[in-house]
Amino acid sequence: MTLSEIERIQALLPQWVESSREQCSIGKVASYIPELSKSPIGALGIHLIDSNGLSISEGDTDLSFTMQSISKVFTLILALMDNGEDVVFDKVGMEPTGDNFNSMLKLELVQPGIPFNPLINAGAIAISSLIAGKDPAEKSARVLDFLRLLSNNSSLDYDMDVYRSEADTANLNRSMAYFLKDNGVLQGSVEDVLEVYFRHCSISVTCADLAQMALVLAHNGKNPTTGEQLIPRRFVQIAKTFMITCGMYNASGEFAIHVGLPAKSGVSGGILSLVPGRYGIGLVGPSLNRKGNSIAGVALLESLSREFEWSLF
Amino acid sequence: MTLSEIERIQALLPQWVESSREQCSIGKVASYIPELSKSPIGALGIHLIDSNGLSISEGDTDLSFTMQSISKVFTLILALMDNGEDVVFDKVGMEPTGDNFNSMLKLELVQPGIPFNPLINAGAIAISSLIAGKDPAEKSARVLDFLRLLSNNSSLDYDMDVYRSEADTANLNRSMAYFLKDNGVLQGSVEDVLEVYFRHCSISVTCADLAQMALVLAHNGKNPTTGEQLIPRRFVQIAKTFMITCGMYNASGEFAIHVGLPAKSGVSGGILSLVPGRYGIGLVGPSLNRKGNSIAGVALLESLSREFEWSLF
Amino acid sequence: MTLSEIERIQALLPQWVESSREQCSIGKVASYIPELSKSPIGALGIHLIDSNGLSISEGDTDLSFTMQSISKVFTLILALMDNGEDVVFDKVGMEPTGDNFNSMLKLELVQPGIPFNPLINAGAIAISSLIAGKDPAEKSARVLDFLRLLSNNSSLDYDMDVYRSEADTANLNRSMAYFLKDNGVLQGSVEDVLEVYFRHCSISVTCADLAQMALVLAHNGKNPTTGEQLIPRRFVQIAKTFMITCGMYNASGEFAIHVGLPAKSGVSGGILSLVPGRYGIGLVGPSLNRKGNSIAGVALLESLSREFEWSLF
């Protein structure tokens, strides 16, 4: 009797999680947001859901962590749903930068000074300003509601310790936001925009939540269980394309070569990834490589993609 | 009776070629290689081949043009076949740069000073130095033979006017090569490396030649007619991934959003693209947008991809 | 009978002011602070005082204008008097940048990320944070008092319209200040530091005020009339050196070749300059060249320096 792919995954995961976990000692937990430095450096967990709702969970999947940059995929989608492509791509470009996710060089060097793409910090701040809503509270509530819907988890909420820690120390993001304001990219109050941004970065999730959100993207915006179209197909396509070209910071090119799946990482160590038409994947491993991606998480996704030939290319 | 996709393409192409051609007047023919400035600014042609050898040809497909940067996909593949992944990726990275294809900024700013990827000029020069062969003549002959094999056109040859024009004026490429030499990326004589590089850039092709080469990539390295595996699967995967992330210079991200196909352009106005498992596509339109890609060619590929939902994403 | 130098200056100035004034039409009045755009584009005035208190006034010397960057010379001096060289040069460097006065590139590119010198915006903001005082009001009052003392003009005060205009629109300076905060250069509240900075930039002066301040520098910190040492000799030396290497933004090198005098310009069109041991010079001409210096003012100083061989070199 041949095993189905999901049975083979289930069989192989325990040892792969353990071998990938060995990489944790090489990396470092993010410290630029003080609260994040408390994350367990040796943790690694993965949750995978298929179209029929079957799921596999391995490793430290009990761990809650903040979405950080992973949330940028969904604020991009919400901004597209709120404004359409033309408005959004008037404020952010579509190109990878080759620079660090928090670099400001190209804002000064390349005209017009709009962020190169919506997944670097400058771009995600610009996107935060495009979320519909009369004030930061309403905008933030709309983002949270959207993520509750996609994750099918109505209790999704902020980690207020991380939120305050980030809001207090995020001078580089503030610097970026004022630069964007000067370049005419941001409207209204910089602090209002940043509040929206800091809030969506500090939404607390588990691997299962990420996997559920990813599953919707894997099915082109449809919840495969209910059949409901939660996101227009075109905006999922845009999001997945950016996840390939810019999703893993300035290691996206390398990840595309080695894994070849749409993915988005956060400095909390989370990674959301997906196999189109098939799986939603949520992963966490707080120890980061020098580009800011979960070092063990990337290793684990490489093993999976190679073994099961998941690369899109 | 429903039309097959290829019949629908055939029916739609004439009007699309004409409407895309209107963009030619907005762009400019490349002039930095003097010989290229003679190209017909209003030309546009496309050739498409499917797995069964059926082909469609529309527009100015009689035009011969030099491969320029399109050849970089195949020197990368040959360098991988000659040296393996480890040696190649010790000399070039895997990341898009966000900079112009001929920029030298990151060679100075980012350590180690290796080219960010094999499809920018600096990277392709580094790749040229990795082609096996005892001297530039032998290396160049191996590249030409490889392209003759892939295009199934044994008469493929250099455009010596373009070669000489480029070799005489390519001071920026020379500058880059000496910088790479200083950074320890190039071994041996800089002029020898550049001879190989200028030669493969000046191989003269038609749209049909590019389509035939692309068809091999579309079939993971196999010639679909003969069934012969001309390129190992993994190296095609690497090439296709780079064509998505870096194939259209620093407009690759935008092309991925709007077209979503692996592609590589050249300043001669050529574009090689492919629909995985299905079509090889060769295209030419010498009028370039400001990022250096065929302005009408990109428009035409957008129309095709949107209509037939060819995006990988 | 031979004329003294000051008699010759007096004789020549009227025609030189008129011929230099012709340049005004080539330049532009600063507009990045909205209030400054109201300055009279065709104005040019100069005031010169010698050690005996003899003065010459020619052209539009009735014009009041804000000190803008000229004030940075004196906040540097006050910060040195308040903290000593070691503390000050731990926060700002001593090198010209070659970049625009409001560039942030080197803050990101060059470690440690301290401003290259105290006369570019980033450096002057860092200097503002070093002025002694329990709050922005006290710090600002100390700067104003210091300038009243040096100018021998107790009614020197802020132009509150310019202050508000700058405070409202200075998002790039805000961006810089938050970047400096992130780099550990600024202590305390960014907005507090910026208030001090915006205030000293908006102190309103005439050419005669600048000339009086310059005269103190020309006499190594001593008021030549009273003999009182208002600034320690060493700090005047430091200030004059920076005025040579960095005083005219990224046209300082050219100014040193063509004029060869310590000078500091402001985007209001003011220039403070001096002939060591001899003259204090105040000048205004709101029409700026593309580097941000008074276009007619620079021309006038070139004529004077060449005729009277004032270059230090």
Added chain:
Amino acid sequence: MTLSEIERIQALLPQWVESSREQCSIGKVASYIPELSKSPIGALGIHLIDSNGLSISEGDTDLSFTMQSISKVFTLILALMDNGEDVVFDKVGMEPTGDNFNSMLKLELVQPGIPFNPLINAGAIAISSLIAGKDPAEKSARVLDFLRLLSNNSSLDYDMDVYRSEADTANLNRSMAYFLKDNGVLQGSVEDVLEVYFRHCSISVTCADLAQMALVLAHNGKNPTTGEQLIPRRFVQIAKTFMITCGMYNASGEFAIHVGLPAKSGVSGGILSLVPGRYGIGLVGPSLNRKGNSIAGVALLESLSREFEWSLF
């Protein structure tokens, strides 16, 4: 009886040379030209000549070393004498860069892509191309003759080992030269220009030779012994100004604050400096600080300038 200044210098120098020499162990001998790495790391010597021909020699003044970047002051002067200011400053600017002496960033980033000043490598290469002469040999001979005249040493000649070592390894200078060629700054053959450049960098001198050349600059182009005007006054003024703003690489600003004298350093460890109207100074100390200047030499000049109040400012 009071001592004259030169007697006081003579009395103080032995102990100052010894105490400055202690810094040698902190620095490093230049290694990018292999031959230079053989220089004695602990050496320090100084030679000083006054207007009457009185001279003081202390420390390792027997050491011969190559002029390297010090020669750039004199090729600039010769290019000015050969072409006039307009032609020269059409090819090189007048601004310090803030970047390393061998940086190419601004050639790409700042339009027009001419070197910022004649004392960085790119600028000096551009200057080499402006020396009159029918071929590299004649141009080089004219430079050598000029330096023999200024140093009053007819046996001044090349160190051919250093010349060959530099010519063989100077790929970064070659890269720069081809970039300049591409930017339209260089005419004719790049290798011809580089031959002139490498030759003048490898002229071998002693401290006494440098002091003699400096003495001519200190007297505005006149040999104080013979009264002969060897260089037009204006071109000496230009040279001295550049020595203040750009003479010590990207530590020129700091040197101006701490020493305040025109000076030019070379990676061989040599420094030429002068006290206007009074002294010519030649110095050598091959151990370099991280900006490329003689670490002990700078320390010694600081002690002298502070003690005798030599700063121009």
